[in-house]
Each structure stands twice: as structure tokens, then as C-alpha cells.
Amino acid sequence: MRALIFAGLLLLAATPARAERSGLVFVSNERSSQIFVLDRNDVVVGSFASCARPRGLHFTKDHTQLIVACGGDNTIAMYDVATRKLVRRFRDVPDPETFDLAPNGRDLYISNEDSAEATVLNLETGEVTGHFPTGEEPEGVLITPDGKFAFVASEAGNLVHVIDIAAQVVKKDIFVSERPRRFALTPDGKSLWVSCEIAGVVDVIDVASLTRTGSLSFAPRGMTRDEVTPVDIAMNRAGTRAWVALGRANNVAVIDVQRLEVIDYILVGRRPWGLRLSGDETKLYVANGLSDDIAIVDVARGKVVKAIPVGIIPYAIVIDE
Amino acid sequence: MNRLLAAICFLAWSAPAMSRDLTILMLSRAEDPFYAASVADDGVARPAPPRPRAGAALAVRDVRAIGRATGLEIRLESRELAADADVAQAVRDAGPAVAVIGDLAGSDLLAAAKAAAGMLAVFNIRDDTDALRRAACGTSLFHVPASTTGQTDALAQFVVRHNWKNVLLLTGPLEADRVLASAFVVSAKKFGARIVADKPFVMGNDPRRREQNSVALMSYAEEFDVAFVADTAHDFGRAVPYALARPRPVIGTVGLMAGDWDPLADRFGAPQVNNRFAKFAGRPMTPADWAAWVAVHAVVEAVARKSAADAAGIVQRLQDGSVQLDVSKGMAASFRSWDHQLRQPVILRTADAVIDYAPIEGFLHQVTTLDTLGLGAVDMPCKPAR
Numbered sequence: 283m284r285a286l287i288f289a290g291l292l293l294l295a296a297t298p299a300r301a302e303r304s305g306l307v308f309v310s311n312e313r314s315s316q317i318f319v320l321d322r323n324d325v326v327v328g329s330f331a332s333c334a335r336p337r338g339l340h341f342t343k344d345h346t347q348l349i350v351a352c353g354g355d356n357t358i359a360m361y362d363v364a365t366r367k368l369v370r371r372f373r374d375v376p377d378p379e380t381f382d383l384a385p386n387g388r389d390l391y392i393s394n395e396d397s398a399e400a401t402v403l404n405l406e407t408g409e410v411t412g413h414f415p416t417g418e419e420p421e422g423v424l425i426t427p428d429g430k431f432a433f434v435a436s437e438a439g440n441l442v443h444v445i446d447i448a449a450q451v452v453k454k455d456i457f458v459s460e461r462p463r464r465f466a467l468t469p470d471g472k473s474l475w476v477s478c479e480i481a482g483v484v485d486v487i488d489v490a491s492l493t494r495t496g497s498l499s500f501a502p503r504g505m506t507r508d509e510v511t512p513v514d515i516a517m518n519r520a521g522t523r524a525w526v527a528l529g530r531a532n533n534v535a536v537i538d539v540q541r542l543e544v545i546d547y548i549l550v551g552r553r554p555w556g557l558r559l560s561g562d563e564t565k566l567y568v569a570n571g572l573s574d575d576i577a578i579v580d581v582a583r584g585k586v587v588k589a590i591p592v593g594i595i596p597y598a599i600v601i602d603e
Numbered sequence: 604m605n606r607l608l609a610a611i612c613f614l615a616w617s618a619p620a621m622s623r624d625l626t627i628l629m630l631s632r633a634e635d636p637f638y639a640a641s642v643a644d645d646g647v648a649r650p651a652p653p654r655p656r657a658g659a660a661l662a663v664r665d666v667r668a669i670g671r672a673t674g675l676e677i678r679l680e681s682r683e684l685a686a687d688a689d690v691a692q693a694v695r696d697a698g699p700a701v702a703v704i705g706d707l708a709g710s711d712l713l714a715a716a717k718a719a720a721g722m723l724a725v726f727n728i729r730d731d732t733d734a735l736r737r738a739a740c741g742t743s744l745f746h747v748p749a750s751t752t753g754q755t756d757a758l759a760q761f762v763v764r765h766n767w768k769n770v771l772l773l774t775g776p777l778e779a780d781r782v783l784a785s786a787f788v789v790s791a792k793k794f795g796a797r798i799v800a801d802k803p804f805v806m807g808n809d810p811r812r813r814e815q816n817s818v819a820l821m822s823y824a825e826e827f828d829v830a831f832v833a834d835t836a837h838d839f840g841r842a843v844p845y846a847l848a849r850p851r852p853v854i855g856t857v858g859l860m861a862g863d864w865d866p867l868a869d870r871f872g873a874p875q876v877n878n879r880f881a882k883f884a885g886r887p888m889t890p891a892d893w894a895a896w897v898a899v900h901a902v903v904e905a906v907a908r909k910s911a912a913d914a915a916g917i918v919q920r921l922q923d924g925s926v927q928l929d930v931s932k933g934m935a936a937s938f939r940s941w942d943h944q945l946r947q948p949v950i951l952r953t954a955d956a957v958i959d960y961a962p963i964e965g966f967l968h969q970v971t972t973l974d975t976l977g978l979g980a981v982d983m984p985c986k987p988a989r
Contacts (some may be wrong), residue, residue, distance in 0.1 A: 438872065439665070440908070460927055480934070
């Protein structure tokens with residue numbers, strides 16, 4: 283009952299806050315345990331020390347707090363977006379890497395990389411309300427906007443686990459290519475994309491049948507197949523364009539989603555992993571893990587217009603907008 | 604509490620598909636000299652290496668979810684042969700196992716592979732000699748450790764890349780030292796390094812033989828960028844980095860070494876594997892542990908995803924290269940058709956750090972840069988089965 287009231291409050295709170303978002307860009311840096319903050323003009327306006335080895339980032343539904351997964355000290359921490367002060371901390375979450383927030387704004391589905399499971403953390407009570415055994419090294423987590431499924435990729439198991447949220451069971455394990463990392467869902471909710479780092483492809487899963495239906499490979503100029511190690515995926519709201527960070531191939535691939543074809547490659551920096559598209563979809567932020575910078579791609583021109591030094595091994599990017 | 608969690612986990616599993624057994628047999632031998640705690644002539648006790656069964660056992664635990672997805676009941680069975688037992692008979696009695704992991708010496712591995720007669724995969728997890736790869740050519744023996752040539756190729760690429768092209772070779776008295784030094788000479792030539800001198804080393808303090816037992820003297824007259832030490836007994840070589848007449852880096856069996864695995868590897872998902880192993884076994888993961896771990900993954904991959912139906916099917920999938928493995932070294936590994944060597948990155952490491960991974964950037968190959976390392980098809984006495 284209390285949970286219900288709380289969820290209701292969250293819903294109420296979510297609506298009015300929308301008007302004035304800061305436009306700030308937050309970047310987690312896993313090796314230096316810092317969060318860097320960029321303003322709307324892509325200038326670094328500050329940084330703060332976070333919990334240890336911060337990787338996954340997400341805002342709370344009302345965007346007042348930033349949720350950070352810290353694998354180094356087994357913590358999920360929440361920072362106030364305006365003051366950047368620690369608000370709340372959940373300890374003893376084993377090696378959290380990435381996570382997604384359920385549409386109820388309360389349940390965090392977390393991949394626990396070292397313990398081969400996905401857990402559900404209730405942000406209201408701090409209780410862990412669910413444990414789902416996965417293959418080894420679970421990584422990417424994506425919850426469908428209708429709250430029906432949570433998908434979890436197991437890097438070392440080459441599997442995508444499908445958690446039926448209502449029934450709270452692992453409904454299916456789908457075989458995918460080697461080392462699945464991150465997900466993207468087409469806006470119509472019909473296709474789930476999963477990047478497979480070692481196989482060098484993005485596999486496409488049909489959400490209705492939960493089967494793998496296709497695969498997309500990459501061949502950027504001057505790079506060998508072995509260097510193509512895709513990780514993060516971004517997609518526009520119209521579901522026409524997608525971007526895939528190609529890791530050691532130092533490029534981001536631009537994809538025509540309907541035709542499932544690569545239409546361009548953009549050289550961005552060393553080992554790009556994390557991606558984020560700006561709200562107006564004019565800029566793509568790219569976290570280059572081995573050159574410690576954020577490349578900003580002008581989406582219309584398909585070119586890097588700026589590279590901004592941040593902390594050591596930038597990982598994830600989120601924008602408060 | 605733990606029990607409660609276990610119950611929750613159990614409930615959270617969906618109903619398993621119909622289950623089939625997949626058994627992998629690990630063979631070892633009693634009184635194996637490889638595991639004797641050696642007391643070298645220097646009186647320093649070197650602890651015996653741990654048996655690598657835990658590596659295979661961890662892999663069996665790692666593939667639980669794959670077992671769940673496919674209805675495979677994956678098991679590891681271990682059998683220790685008596686010191687004088689016939690390994691060939693043990694292989695013929697391996698059923699129902701569909702593959703054998705051999706924690707065995709090279710001679711036993713060869714006998715096991717011959718007994719398997721191409722119908723059963725046998726995995727070599729600790730022998731790195733080129734000789735075994737040549738002798739086992741045409742059998743169903745699969746080699747997980749990089750070959751000696753693969754290792755010296757990795758080191759040669761590294762020195763050439765750093766423009767340390769003039770190499771002084773210091774070779775110990777053992778046959779294995781000479782084999783290693785010769786392999787490096789071939790690798791150096793292949794990648795463009797130059798051997799400025801090859802000096803044999805003998806143990807001892809005899810002043811009349813000081814040109815062979817004093818590292819300072821042996822290195823005084825030569826201009827070199829780097830010293831390659833071939834001392835497989837890890838005896839005189841340990842002091843070489845601080846005994847040279849010139850301050851130069853040392854590679855080979857001391858200093859920068861080539862290896863298959865390192866508990867300190869910090870990229871490509873290796874920390875997760877190492878943490879998992881350390882928790883599971885209570886010790887760091889050795890290269891042999893890792894090799895046994897790879898062998899289990901290879902078998903499961905062949906069955907679960909490449910639909911090998913039986914032991915012979917596994918051999919087929921492994922040798923045709925269709926089994927691609929993520930071995931936590933950043934590139935997909937697979938077995939070469941011509942010598943059944945695992946095609947993989949080689950780690951370049953010191954005693955306390957991973958320095959680089961070969962293939963080193965800039966060394967190219969028409970198929971995969973991984974094939975710049977190790978024996979090529981032309982080096983093998985026989986051709987692949989098909």
C-alpha cells in the first residue's frame with residue numbers, strides 16, 4: 283500500500299519538473315572514480331569524486347537525482363543533480379555494472395557482474411526484491427517501456443536473458459553472438475538490438491517471438507574484423523537512425539535502421555564505448571575509453587566537432603534534459 | 604538467509620528443457636614430475652604448481668545458464684591414472700565422456716591422441732613445445748597453450764615495434780633452452796630483429812670459464828638493445844636483468860615474458876574471470892587453470908551452439924574453425940585447422956604487470972593478425988584432415 287502511494291507521488295512529481303532541466307551532461311569515469319559535468323555548450327563545469335569505479339548512470343524519473351552503479355565498492359549511489367551531493371547510498375550490491383529503471387520509477391534492475399545474477403533493488407526501501415540467475419558476467423540491462431520485459435545480456439554466456447517482470451521469472455535465454463554487451467530497442471518496441479563485442483556484430487532480436495532474426499556486421503576503412511568490437515548503441519526517436527560505438531576500431535557506425543545497413547563511419551577517438559544522443563538529436567556524445575575524452579559528433583555533418591578531456595576511462599554519458 | 608536466497612533463485616528459473624548429459628573427462632597421472640615440488644640446485648624451494656582441475660570446474664559452473672538454455676547437463680569427471688597405467692586404455696574407456704582434458708605430459712598426450720583415433724577430442728592444457736604440435740599432426744589433439752613459436756613471435760613483434768632490434772641471446776645449458784633460443788632466432792628473422800651474438804651460459808663460479816658464467820663479461824663487448832634469456836629452468840636467468848654490463852631490458856624466460864594468462868590482466872573481461880576463479884578456488888588462476896577453462900568452453904560451444912551431436916562431431920566443429928571462443932583476451936579464439944593450435948592473443952607480461960598483448964599493432968596478415976603468431980600451415984609436416 284505504501285509503495286502504491288509512493289509510486290503515485292512519484293508520478294505526480296514527475297510531471298511539473300519537466301519544464302526546467304539543466305541540460306547538464308554527466309560522464310562517469312571508471313578508473314578515476316569521478317563524475318564529470320559538462321554544460322549545454324559542452325564546457326566542463328565541474329567534476330566530483332564518486333563511489334569507486336562508477337560505470338552505469340541513470341536519472342531518477344523526476345531527474346532530481348543521478349543514480350550511479352559503482353563496481354569498485356559494491357554500491358548504488360544517488361547524487362542530487364543540482365548540488366551534486368550524495369543523497370543516498372545502497373551498499374552490498376555485488377559488483378553492479380549497468381542497470382535500468384523500471385517504468386514504476388522504483389525498481390532498479392541491476393546486472394551484478396561478479397555474481398552471475400541480475401537483482402532488483404527497490405529504491406524506496408533499499409530492499410533487494412528479486413534475484414535472477416544469469417550467465418557469467420551479466421552486462422547490459424534494458425527494460426521495455428511497457429514494463430513487460432527486462433533483458434539482461436550475459437557477456438561470457440553469449441546469452442540474452444528475458445525476465446518476465448510481472449511473473450518475476452526468467453522466461454527465456456536467447457543465444458546470441460560472442461560477448462553481448464548493450465541493448466537498444468526500436469521505438470516501436472518490436473526489435474531489440476544487442477551489440478556482440480567479440481563477434482563484431484549487432485544481433486537483432488524480434489521481441490514478439492523472442493528469437494534472433496538478423497545480424498549486422500561492420501567494416502570501417504583500414505580496420506580488421508578483429509578490431510571491430512561494438513559496445514554501446516544509440517537510436518533516434520523516429521527509429522530511422524542508429525549509432526554503434528565500435529570499440530577498438532575507433533569509429534562509430536551510422537545505421538539506417540529500416541534497411542539494417544551501415545551508411546557511414548565516423549572516426550571518433552580511441553576505443554569508443556559509451557554513446558548518448560542529445561535531446562534535440564543534433565549531437566552525439568561518445569565516450570572514448572582509451573583516450574580519456576568525450577567526442578562530440580555533429581549528427582547532420584557526421585563529423586567530430588570537438589573532443590573534451592574528462593577523467594580516466596570515461597564510461598557512460600547521461601544528459602539532464 | 605543463503606538458503607532462502609537459493610530457494611528464490613530456484614523459483615526464478617523457468618522450467619528446464621529436456622536434459623541430456625554432456626560429460627568431459629579430465630585425465631591426470633599420479634606422481635607426475637610436473638607437480639613435484641622442485642628444489643633446484645640453488646637451494647631455493649619452489650612450490651609445486653597447483654593442479655588445474657579448478658579451472659575446468661569453474662568453467663562447468665560458468666556454463667550453467669547455457670545448460671539451462673539448451674537442456675544440457677554438463678559434468679566434469681576426473682580420473683587419476685596410476686604412475687604406470689596405460690593412458691591409451693584410459694582414453695578407450697573414456698565413454699560416456701565426449702572429450703578429454705589431458706593434465707598430462709607431452710608423451711602421454713600423444714599416446715592419448717593416437718588412441719582417440721580422431722573420434723574424441725583430447726585437449727593439451729600445459730605443453731607448449733612445437734615438437735608436440737608436429738608429432739600430433741593429424742590426430743584429434745587440440746592445443747590450448749600458445750606454442751613456443753607463438754610465444755617467441757610475440758616477443759619478436761614487441762622488440763621490433765619498440766625498435767629494440769639488436770638482440771643479445773643468452774642461452775642456458777638445457778636442451779629446452781636451446782630449442783627456445785632457436786625459436787626466437789627464427790622469430791627475430793621473421794619480424795626483422797637481428798641477433799648480435801648468441802652466448803651459451805653455464806652455471807658455476809669457475810674463473811677459467813668466466814666468459815660462459817659471467818653475465819657482465821658476456822654482455823660487455825656487444826652493442827645490443829635488448830637481451831633475450833633462454834633459461835627454462837629459471838636458474839641463472841633470474842639475475843640477468845641486474846647483471847648486464849649495459850642497462851638494457853631483458854626478455855624471454857625473465858623480464859618480459861610471453862604467456863597465455865595472467866592473474867593480473869586488467870582488460871577484456873579478464874579481471875572478472877580472475878576474480879571468479881580466486882573466489883572459487885582460493886588462489887590465483889594459473890595458465891593451466893585457464894587452459895582447462897578454455898577447453899570446457901570449447902566443448903560446450905561445439906555442442907550447445909554448433910550442434911555437435913557426439914564426440915566425433917565435437918572434433919569436427921573444433922577443427923573446421925567454426926567454434927569461436929571469447930577467452931577474455933580481446934579477440935575471438937578458434938583452433939587452427941592445420942595444427943589444432945588455439946589461435947589467440949599472447950600476453951606479454953612481467954612478474955607483476957601485463958605489458959601488452961600480441962599480435963602487436965602494425966603486424967599484418969592476409970586473414971587474421973592472430974595468424975602472425977605461431978606455426979603456419981607451411982611449417983606442418985601434414986595437411987589438415989580435410
